[in-house]
Amino acid sequence: MSHQIDIFVALQRVLPKHLLSRLIGTLAEAKQPWLKNILIKRAIATFEINMQEAVSDDLSSYDTFNAFFTRALKEGVRPIDADHNSICSPADGVISQSGAIHNNRIMQAKGIDYSLHRLVGNSSSAEHFRYGSFATIYLSPKDYHRIHMPLSGKLTTARYIPGELFSVNDKTAQGLPGLFARNERLVCEFESELAGKFAVIFVGAMLVAGIETVWGGFEAPGAGLVRETDFTEQNLVYAKGEEIGQFKFGSTAIILFEKNVAQGLDNLQPQASVIMGEKIAVLG
DSSP states (O other): OHHHHHHHHHHHHOOOOOHHHHHHHHHTOOOHHHHHHHHHHHHHHHHOOOGGGEEEEEGGGGGGGGHHTOOOOOSSOOOOOOOOTTTEOSSSSEEEEEEEEEETTEEEEEEEEHHHHHHHHHHHHTTTTTTEEEEEEEETTTTTOOEEEEEEEEEEEEEEEEOOOOOOOOHHHHSSSHHHHHHOOOOOOEHHHHHEEEEEEEEOOOOOOOOOEEETEEEOTTOOSSSEEEEETTEEOOOOTTEEEEESSOOOOEEETTTEESSSGGSSSSTTOOOOTTTEEEEO
16 A cells, blocks of 8 residues: 555656646536536536535536536535534545644644644744644545535735645555645634634645635636735634635645634544534634
8 A cells, every 4th residue: 555655656656747737727618518528427417416405406507617616505505503602614525634733733634743833834923723624625526626614714814825736635645744844735823702813724736627606706727826814803703614716626625723722533444434613613
């Protein structure tokens, strides 16, 4: 198994990941009905996508493959936990790792951790979470690909950090140290009366055709230098469960909390399935 992981990671190191992602992005935006319908049908069959949950199961209603991939769900199929003190999963997927942050180190996989400061890209911001807690959620191609708020909060900062586009699946997480702090990502920081400061991080990956937020629009892969935007004066407040962005292919969302805020994240089991809106922890 270890040998297979080594080969899988080695192949990714030499692949032109940004070029491949741009090509996939172009293909996914194609509007020729025959092409996008073939792509959609193949995706549904290959990944066993449940179209009964989608607002529309009519393939002709999706202009592009990306429109299908970021499809909205019917009202009520992802109820938001109503407990005032609950922290909800921001996405559908599986738990990669979760639990305590130990002095600036976050668990990536068994025996592998990485730098919180490098992940966040700002040492001052990272200090808030040095002894806090986290959860990393992997979204596979079959999953719903919109990201929602784990609890209510006001957006203060969004920081786009360019980087690699390695796959973020379990094999790569086990074989590539610092994976999530190497890939392109968007770090979204919030403030909450109930939870203090917390962050939702969109991590890009190979073949991901982009990250999009409700406040900033499309963040193109390979878009250049670190870009940090201060939103403190704009009063952008989002409720628990409210949509804040989407991936244009499978990837990973990471949530960070300050010390003694989120209770129960260490009880989540790696590879356990979660759905957006379900309770994954409670406020301490």
